[in-house]
Amino acid sequence: MSETVIILNPKSGTGDHADAVTDRAQVLDHRVERTEAKGDGVDLAREAAEAGAEQIVAAGGDGTVNEVVRGIDKAGAFDRVTLGIVPVGTGNNFAGQLGITDLDAAFNVIEEGERRWIDLGEADGHAFVNSCVAGLTSDSSSKTDPDMKDRLGVVAYVVTTLKSMVEFDSMSLTVETEEGGDRSPAWRGDALAVLIGNGRRFAAGGDTQANMEDGLFEVTIVEDVSTLDLMSEAVADQLLGGESDAIVRTRTPSLRIEVHDPQSRQFSLDGEIIERDNLSVDIRPSTLSVAVGEGYQLDPGVE
Numbered sequence: 001m002s003e004t005v006i007i008l009n010p011k012s013g014t015g016d017h018a019d020a021v022t023d024r025a026q027v028l029d030h031r032v033e034r035t036e037a038k039g040d041g042v043d044l045a046r047e048a049a050e051a052g053a054e055q056i057v058a059a060g061g062d063g064t065v066n067e068v069v070r071g072i073d074k075a076g077a078f079d080r081v082t083l084g085i086v087p088v089g090t091g092n093n094f095a096g097q098l099g100i101t102d103l104d105a106a107f108n109v110i111e112e113g114e115r116r117w118i119d120l121g122e123a124d125g126h127a128f129v130n131s132c133v134a135g136l137t138s139d140s141s142s143k144t145d146p147d148m149k150d151r152l153g154v155v156a157y158v159v160t161t162l163k164s165m166v167e168f169d170s171m172s173l174t175v176e177t178e179e180g181g182d183r184s185p186a187w188r189g190d191a192l193a194v195l196i197g198n199g200r201r202f203a204a205g206g207d208t209q210a211n212m213e214d215g216l217f218e219v220t221i222v223e224d225v226s227t228l229d230l231m232s233e234a235v236a237d238q239l240l241g242g243e244s245d246a247i248v249r250t251r252t253p254s255l256r257i258e259v260h261d262p263q264s265r266q267f268s269l270d271g272e273i274i275e276r277d278n279l280s281v282d283i284r285p286s287t288l289s290v291a292v293g294e295g296y297q298l299d300p301g302v303e
Contacts, residue, residue: 004030004084004110005048007041007068009060012089017103021059021086024107030057035064045071055082055291057110061089066128066270069120069288073127078120082289084110091271094130097199097209099295113291116298118212120287121198121269123279128269129288131200132281134257135193135222135265136168168192170224172261177219178254186255187248190224194257196281211299215285219255221248253283 006025010018018034025032033044041058045068048056058068065085072081086106087095100106121128170190177186197210197218210218223246257279259265264277 003053004055005053006032006057006059007044008032009035009064012060017088041067042071046074049075049077049081057084059086062091062094063271066272070127078287084291099293109291109293116292117286118288120284123281130270132196132269134267174258176256177252191221193222195220216251219250256280
């Protein structure tokens with residue numbers, strides 16, 4: 001029987017899931033390692049992979065998933081380790097994209113779920129599974145108070161975003177994308193946000209999952225508009241799936257973002273923040289083995 005190791009973040013989400021996860025793991029004879037501080041998930045996952053674990057499960061939110069993936073990457077073990085997820089964090093976006101809805105479903109998937117090879121994103125050597133974003137949404141993510149997240153859950157991000165709109169200065173950027181092996185400028189101007197989705201599609205007709213096996217990023221650039229326009233119902237509808245002159249979309253396996261502002265900008269990789277003047281983002285096709293649920297769709301845009 002292959003070994004499964006669960007990396008548990010006992011502080012993620014409401015913090016009341018640790019016993020339930022541990023109890024289920026013991027019944028299935030899975031080893032549980034608990035994180036105590038930020039970054040522990042990277043080290044614990046690396047150690048588990050180097051020790052021969054064949055499945056490593058991230059029990060937490062999107063940040064925990066990101067740490068576990070980075071740990072597997074550091075061990076050079078993507079070819080022999082499958083990622084599992086138990087969604088018990090504040091944000092469980094990526095688990096939802098994989099068709100994993102709750103704790104019970106998660107353990108069923110760990111034991112019996114289909115294994116798929118999905119793409120992995122990489123930003124200046126930092127791996128991410130779901131999204132890389134810059135601008136208003138990244139700024140809001142870094143400013144969201146942990147206590148507010150505990151009290152309000154995902155609503156906390158919305159509250160912080162609304163507050164940030166008034167103070168946020170747009171970014172002066174050049175975005176270069178790759179097509180046919182050649183890289184060329186695709187867009188230049190002032191932007192409120194750049195959203196790069198691997199597992200996540202931004203503004204896609206109601207489907208939030210991107211195709212995670214096509215070797216392409218879903219890129220959305222939100223150009224600088226007034227706060228009033230951004231908050232209007234019309235623009236909100238456009239962001240969720242319509243068309244607008246203020247929204248640019250493209251698909252690419254590789255892009256480079258050059259920041260022309262005096263100060264560097266924050267980029268959020270699955271919720272983890274890095275700061276850069278320039279950023280290169282590349283797809284690593286069919287790199288990560290993941291356990292998926294029945295709700296997983298290879299190409300959600302196709303009926």
